[in-house]
Amino acid sequence: MSIRITTALAVCLASLNLGGCSNFDNTIQRGYIQQEGSLEQVPVGSSKEQVQFVLGTPSTTSTIGGEVYYYISQQVETSPIMGAQVKDQKVLAVYFGKDSRVERIANYGLQDGRVIDFISRKTPTGGKEMNFLNQVFSAISKT
Helix, strand or coil, X not given: CHHHHHHHHHHHHHHHHHHHHHCCCEEEEEXXXXXXXXXXXXXXXXXXXXXXXXXXXXXXXXXXXXXXXXXXXXXXXXXXXXXXXXXXXXXXXXXXXXXXXXXXXXEEEHHHCCCCCCCCCCCCCCXXXXXXXXXXXXXXXXX
């Protein structure tokens, strides 16, 4: 009788452990979350102050070819097997003219460009990477 109880208890504990693993997939929202109706409050001709008041501080800006505010958001799905994968990305771009007024507003999706890395754990460096042997041979060739 005790073997049956022990076996039943072991089966129950194993099923609880496996059941917890199946719900480990997770979707995370990163970046800007656009409020419904906010774009209607920022028509063409709005000032930068009005844009920042309604939409908030931009994720990043650009001054090349005119000033642009970018509001970036991503949906990232994480799983223990596949790691983190970007499932959706949206970029709201607000273009300003020389008078610092909104000229146009554009929405870009994941299909319109490349994935933007919000949090990179690596700092890109210029030049080429050298491993240990390259450094040794480089040092020998200079002498």
